[in-house]
Amino acid sequence: MEITLRVFRYNPESGQTKPRYDTFTLQAEPTDRILDLLEKVKAYHDSSLSFRRSCAHGVCGSDAMRINGRNALACKVLVRDLNTDKITVEPLLGLRVIKDFVVDMEPFFDSYRSIMPFMVNADQPADGKEHLQSVEQRERFDDTTKCILCAACTTSCPSFWANDQYVGPAAIVNAHRFIFDSRDGASEERLNILNEQNGIWRCRTAFNCTEACPRDIHVTKAISEVKKAMREGVGH
Ligand code: SF4
Ligand code: F3S
Ligand code: FES
Secondary structure, eight states: OEEEEEEEOOOOGOOOOOOOEEEEEEEOOOTTTTHHHHHHHHTTTTTTOOOOOOSSSSSSSSOOEEETEEEEETTTTTTGGSSSEEEEEETTTTTTTEETTEEEHHHHHHHHHTTTOOBOOOOOOSSSSSSOHHHHHHHTGGGGGGOOOOOOGGGGGGHHHHHHTTTOOOHHHHHHHOOOHHHHTTTHHHHHHTTTTTHHHHHOOHHHHHHTTTTOOOHHHHHHHHHHHHHHHOOO
């Protein structure tokens, strides 16, 4: 089938003052991924097109972008999923464009780092052996271990668009992963960090984050569990 692909282009370093869109007509299979189309453009039409990719299988989280207006991983969306032969691809909203689809992820990772995304060992068990964890205790944070830090959630959030200092759903998801881990000893500290001015209360339960997550994480549910833990305690 023939695809008309509109591609966002912007290279501020070259003196370009405004973004533009380039249009390419490509032959594609319905089972081609949007990433395949971008690779085709780069290989046969314009080698200066810039985008991030690594695994090409929905694991590394590097190729999140807007595809026909919705955040997704370019390697996970097939041409046939879009039900149209007109496809527009644009960079994530709310992060500075460095070139084409390459956005500055540093503010996103600053928010991630701010919630202490690492295990702080809780008190050692009296027998000096490992921390045991029941299946039920593990299940409390199982969903949020799936995050690949692609930023699709945070950059689809209207509260983040309105205020880029908001810590964002991705950071809260990763805080959730440790807050509800019975082996961790820093839940209170993380809750205090998220209780600050640009923390979790900026979330207005818009659900865009849940819809955007390519790992099907129940992002809004995780956020509401953290809000509840602030009121009632973590309870492990
Ligand atoms: Fe990506 Fe989902 Fe993690 Fe957000 S929660 S960064 S959308 S994997
Ligand atoms: Fe934003 Fe998700 Fe909350 S889209 S407002 S973080 S539910
Ligand atoms: Fe790794 Fe798409 S290239 S998630």
